[in-house]
Amino acid sequence: MLKWGSLLTATALLVAPITSCASADSPSGSTDGEAGTVATNSRLDQVKERGTLICGVDGGIPGFSFVNESGEYSGIDVDVCRAVAAAVLGDPEAVEYRNLDSTERFTALSGGEVDMLSRNTTWTINRDTEVGLEFAPTTFYDGQGMLVRADGELETLEDFAGKAVCVEAGTTTELNLTDNLREAGVEDQVEVVTFQQADPAYAAYAEGRCEGMTSDKSQLIGRRSTLPNPDDHVLMDVTMSKEPLGPVTINNDSEWFDVVKWVTYGLIEAEELGIEQGNIAEQQASEDPTIRRFLGEEGNLGEGLGLDNNFMAIVVENVGNYGEIYDRNLGADSEFNLDRGQNDLWTRGGLLYSPPFR
Amino acid sequence: MTTNQEHSIPLWRDERFWRIVLQVLAVVVVVSVISLLWHNLTVNLNRQGMEFGFDFLDTQASFAIQESLIPYDPAKDNYARVLLAGLLNTIRVIIPGIVLATLLGITVGVASFSENWLLRKGSEVYVEIIRNIPLLLQLYFWYRAVFTQFPNPDSRFVWFDSIYLSNRGVFMPWPAMTWNLLAWVVVIVVGAIAALLVWKWRTKIMVEGGQSGKPQMYALYGIAIAAVLIVIFALGWQAPTEPDPGVFQGGLRLSIEFSALVTGLVVYTAAYIAEIVRAGIQSVAKGQWEAARSLGLKPGLVMRLVVFPQALRVMIPPLNSQYMNLAKNSSLAIAIGYVDIYSVANTTYNQSGRPVEVMLIIMVTYLIINILITIVMNVLNRVSQLKER
Numbered sequence: 001m002l003k004w005g006s007l008l009t010a011t012a013l014l015v016a017p018i019t020s021c022a023s024a025d026s027p028s029g030s031t032d033g034e035a036g037t038v039a040t041n042s043r044l045d046q047v048k049e050r051g052t053l054i055c056g057v058d059g060g061i062p063g064f065s066f067v068n069e070s071g072e073y074s075g076i077d078v079d080v081c082r083a084v085a086a087a088v089l090g091d092p093e094a095v096e097y098r099n100l101d102s103t104e105r106f107t108a109l110s111g112g113e114v115d116m117l118s119r120n121t122t123w124t125i126n127r128d129t130e131v132g133l134e135f136a137p138t139t140f141y142d143g144q145g146m147l148v149r150a151d152g153e154l155e156t157l158e159d160f161a162g163k164a165v166c167v168e169a170g171t172t173t174e175l176n177l178t179d180n181l182r183e184a185g186v187e188d189q190v191e192v193v194t195f196q197q198a199d200p201a202y203a204a205y206a207e208g209r210c211e212g213m214t215s216d217k218s219q220l221i222g223r224r225s226t227l228p229n230p231d232d233h234v235l236m237d238v239t240m241s242k243e244p245l246g247p248v249t250i251n252n253d254s255e256w257f258d259v260v261k262w263v264t265y266g267l268i269e270a271e272e273l274g275i276e277q278g279n280i281a282e283q284q285a286s287e288d289p290t291i292r293r294f295l296g297e298e299g300n301l302g303e304g305l306g307l308d309n310n311f312m313a314i315v316v317e318n319v320g321n322y323g324e325i326y327d328r329n330l331g332a333d334s335e336f337n338l339d340r341g342q343n344d345l346w347t348r349g350g351l352l353y354s355p356p357f358r
Numbered sequence: 359m360t361t362n363q364e365h366s367i368p369l370w371r372d373e374r375f376w377r378i379v380l381q382v383l384a385v386v387v388v389v390s391v392i393s394l395l396w397h398n399l400t401v402n403l404n405r406q407g408m409e410f411g412f413d414f415l416d417t418q419a420s421f422a423i424q425e426s427l428i429p430y431d432p433a434k435d436n437y438a439r440v441l442l443a444g445l446l447n448t449i450r451v452i453i454p455g456i457v458l459a460t461l462l463g464i465t466v467g468v469a470s471f472s473e474n475w476l477l478r479k480g481s482e483v484y485v486e487i488i489r490n491i492p493l494l495l496q497l498y499f500w501y502r503a504v505f506t507q508f509p510n511p512d513s514r515f516v517w518f519d520s521i522y523l524s525n526r527g528v529f530m531p532w533p534a535m536t537w538n539l540l541a542w543v544v545v546i547v548v549g550a551i552a553a554l555l556v557w558k559w560r561t562k563i564m565v566e567g568g569q570s571g572k573p574q575m576y577a578l579y580g581i582a583i584a585a586v587l588i589v590i591f592a593l594g595w596q597a598p599t600e601p602d603p604g605v606f607q608g609g610l611r612l613s614i615e616f617s618a619l620v621t622g623l624v625v626y627t628a629a630y631i632a633e634i635v636r637a638g639i640q641s642v643a644k645g646q647w648e649a650a651r652s653l654g655l656k657p658g659l660v661m662r663l664v665v666f667p668q669a670l671r672v673m674i675p676p677l678n679s680q681y682m683n684l685a686k687n688s689s690l691a692i693a694i695g696y697v698d699i700y701s702v703a704n705t706t707y708n709q710s711g712r713p714v715e716v717m718l719i720i721m722v723t724y725l726i727i728n729i730l731i732t733i734v735m736n737v738l739n740r741v742s743q744l745k746e747r
Contacts, residue, residue: 103708110406110713130414131711132406162605164526169692169701170708178422178432187432189605191526192422193615196692196704204695207506209525209614251406 043115043249043256044088044306052094055081056114059099060198062222063330063338064120064140073097077118079325080139080247080264082318084116087263087311092318101197103170106131109250116260117248120216122172127248134257136247137264139322141342141351143239144173145217147205147224150234154211157184157238164191166201166210173215176241202227212236216243221336259305262357266312269294269354270321272345277320280313294357301357312357322352399714414710415441421705423697425613437706444702445723451619451688451698452727456681458624463631463680468661470636481632488629494690497622501694504621505614520597522606525614532610533593542592546585553581615696619688627684634676638669670742678735682728689724699723 047053057065057077065075082092098114105121108114110132120142121127123135146165148154154163157180167174174194181187193210195201205213206227213220217235224230247264249257270276273291275283284295293299296310303309319325323345330338344350369375403410419440422432426443427450469481488496506525509515514524522529533539560574598609642665650664691698700720707716 103704106708106711107713110402126709127711132408162602166695169705174421174705175709178420181422182433187422189602191424191613193424193695194421194697194701194705195695196701200693200695203502204506207502207525208510209506251408 043253044259047088047115047256051089052096053081053085053088053116054096054098054114055084056098056100056105056108056117056119057081058101058119058198059097060223061120061219062225063218063334063336064222065097065118066222067099074329076140076325076329077120077247079319079329080118080267081116083267083315084247084260084263086315086318087266087307088259090308090314092315101170102168103196106133109133109248112250115249115256119248120219120245121248122216123244123246124172132251134249134251134253136249136257136261137268137354138244138246138351139264139267140218140245142216142218142243142245144176144214144241144243145220146236146238146240147213147215147220147233148211148236150232154236156236157181158186160184160212161186161189163211164193164209165212165214166193166195166205167214168198168201169194169196171215172241172243177214180240198223214240216245218245218330218338221338225335255306259307262305263311263315265354266294266315266357267319267322267325268345268352269357270312270316271323271352272347272354275316275321277316277318277324280317284313290357299358403714408711410714412715414712414715417710419706419709421709423702424615424695425611425697437710440702441699441706441719444697444699447696447702448688448691448698448700448727451616451623451691451696452685455620455623455627455684455688456731458620459627459631459680459684460677462624462628464635466628466632467635467639468666470632471639471661473657485629485632488626489633493622493626493687494693496626497618497690497694500622500625501615501618505618508614520609522598527611527613528617529598529606529609529611531595531597532608534596534608536594539593542588546588549581549585553578556581613696615691615694618694619691619696619698623684623687626687627680630680630683631677634673634680635669637676638671638673639665641672642668667742671744674735674739674742678732678739681731681735685727685731686724 055078057073057075059065059067059073061075061077063075065073065077067073078097081095081097085095086092098108100108100114100117100119105117105119106127109117118139120140121135123138127133128135146157154160160181165177167177174192177192178187181190181192191210193201193204195204198215202213202223204210215223217239220235224233227233247260249260273283273288273294275291275295280295283291284297286292289298291297293301295313295316296302296308300309302311305311308314320328326340326343327333330336331340340348340350342351344352346353400410415438416436418433419435419437420432421440423430423440423443425447427446428439428443430439430443432440466481466484469477470485472478472481508523508525511524511526514522514526516522520531556574556577560571560578563569563574564571596608598606598611600606639661646664646668647660650660655663688698689700692701692704703716703720707713710716
């Protein structure tokens with residue numbers, strides 16, 4: 001009898017944590033199918049309740065999301081996280097960053113580990129539908145490039161016959177590379193070496209394992225600055241794809257998706273309206289009804305999103321508008337000095353266009 | 359009387375009753391845990407508007423992989439095919455890994471009993487260093503510090519115009535994959551079995567009949583010479599050729615990722631196998647050593663003929679778990695860019711958005727690989743056990 005008794009205890013001890021774990025999982029990490037709970041348990045409520053925004057970033061790309069020596073994050077992707085935190089929680093620093101590599105990012109998002117991704121993720125139909133994601137407006141229009149050594153030996157994709165290319169797994173670049181090599185007719189002669197993480201991939205490239213390293217151009221420019229001799233490497237004059245990069249949320253949570261979407265548009269709209277970190281107080285006193293509505297001085301635009309009406313005023317005050325974010329991280333005020341190019345307002349010939357705030 | 363007695367036992371003191379109740383309870387617990395997890399999964403998937411299913415396996419994979427044993431065209435082939443290619447790449451690591459790790463492990467393990475001070479200490483140092491460093495670090499070491507440091511393709515090593523060594527990998531002559539090759543391999547296997555039978559027969563007639571065994575010896579020489587001739591001339595060895603710079607055709611190619619992974623796994627696992635071998639040899643009674651020595655056997659023969667066969671019995675069960683570890687550890691390939699099944703699956707679930715299904719496939723795959731290893735090792739175990747007659 002004693003034997004059976006102890007066996008029973010052992011089983012109970014073994015099973016108890018599993019069941020408690022599983023049941024605890026349902027309310028927090030996910031919603032149960034029970035009536036009524038779905039509507040009230042949006043990510044938005046969870047973020048407000050928690051008091052911090054958990055944002056999935058890359059953490060290794062200077063200019064987009066990069067951790068400096070003192071552990072502070074900076075970059076355009078990071079500033080989008082800060083903008084969302086400012087809008088929802090009133091505090092741009094209420095963000096917990098998670099560094100995710102390209103293969104773990106979607107599982108982390110759909111598993112509820114992060115509230116949103118702001119991790120140079122390309123918007124594709126497959127990810128929008130099959131993978132089950134929602135893409136907020138593009139914050140950076142990019143294209144895929146190829147980083148090669150500056151010896152002038154490799155100029156087109158055809159020159160890559162018999163050479164090797166390093167690439168990060170689970171990215172659109174991995175797929176585009178295959179397509180482009182096919183188009184160039186050299187797909188059987190090029191060795192594609194795939195790494196799960198960016199760091200080993202760039203290290204392998206730096207050590208001469210591959211003649212080329214392919215990724216989004218902006219990422220290559222950012223990463224080049226971390227290579228041993230940045231000047232020895234150049235971007236090949238080729239654009240292999242369209243890479244619209246932007247924040248991502250989970251499917252079927254439109255309340256939360258709307259917040260991320262309109263905060264992102266808000267950054268663009270703020271630039272268009274000429275509202276900056278420096279002149280926000282003046283702008284709040286403005287007579288222009290569009291600006292007054294945008295900053296929540298009149299109307300109730302924030303209410304529909306479940307936010308304060310002056311949410312964009314808080315965002316711009318703390319983080320700045322899109323133009324300021326760009327200049328600070330990638331543009332004139334940064335080490336990269338990247339031209340705005342496509343990432344300029346539509347009024348100046350770029351692709352950034354926000355629907356009206358009214 | 360007996361019936362009376364049975365009735366007098368209350369239900370809660372009846373051991374048979376408790377046995378049944380506990381079994382039922384165990385089943386209920388297992389079923390409810392699984393259904394709870396399943397429920398959780400389906401609810402979460404539904405919430406994201408997704409459905410559990412394996413249909414995605416038939417969609418175009420469209421990502422290139424570095425090396426494959428089967429023809430794979432990213433433009434046409436589906437996820438199932440690329441997963442199969444990944445699985446073959448995994449097996450391609452596991453089999454030579456197990457063979458080489460066993461050889462190295464036995465050598466090091468036996469060396470720890472050597473009378474030679476240098477050999478003995480060398481084996482000790484090897485085991486202690488390797489066992490105390492995580493495998494992932496060792497893989498990085500082999501890949502980054504050793505194999506990527508090989509010369510660039512421009513300044514590669516070339517031997518006899520047929521072996522090339524650079525940081526792209528090793529290219530060497532290898533038999534061309536044809537039916538012809540398969541036929542000759544069958545011939546060699548049949549020859550080996552025949553040689554074994556002749557050897558046994560020869561030993562028998564020498565011991566029991568007191569014959570010289572010379573004619574049989576000549577037959578064995580004949581088989582050996584034929585085998586060598588077949589291997590050299592009939593297998594259709596093909597040297598790698600280079601029609602365009604950097605583009606190789608024919609021959610065998612071992613990429614540096616493959617080489618680093620196999621080296622890392624072999625060196626790591628061999629350290630554990632060496633300890634198993636040492637334990638096995640130490641488990642053989644001291645009297646066996648002494649008896650063998652007093653028969654006048656040389657140290658090498660004492661080990662080979664008397665001690666090692668007895669040690670083998672103790673060694674096989676723990677060896678099994680080391681082989682399984684090697685198989686599972688091969689999934690670290692992804693860290694150094696080798697396309698094994700885990701690496702391919704990783705990309706697959708990322709591109710298709712099917713983590714749960716792909717993870718299930720992976721788990722079942724590794725389970726099957728390890729069950730196969732266990733079955734083989736159990737057979738070996740049965741063969742090596744003491745025969746009680």
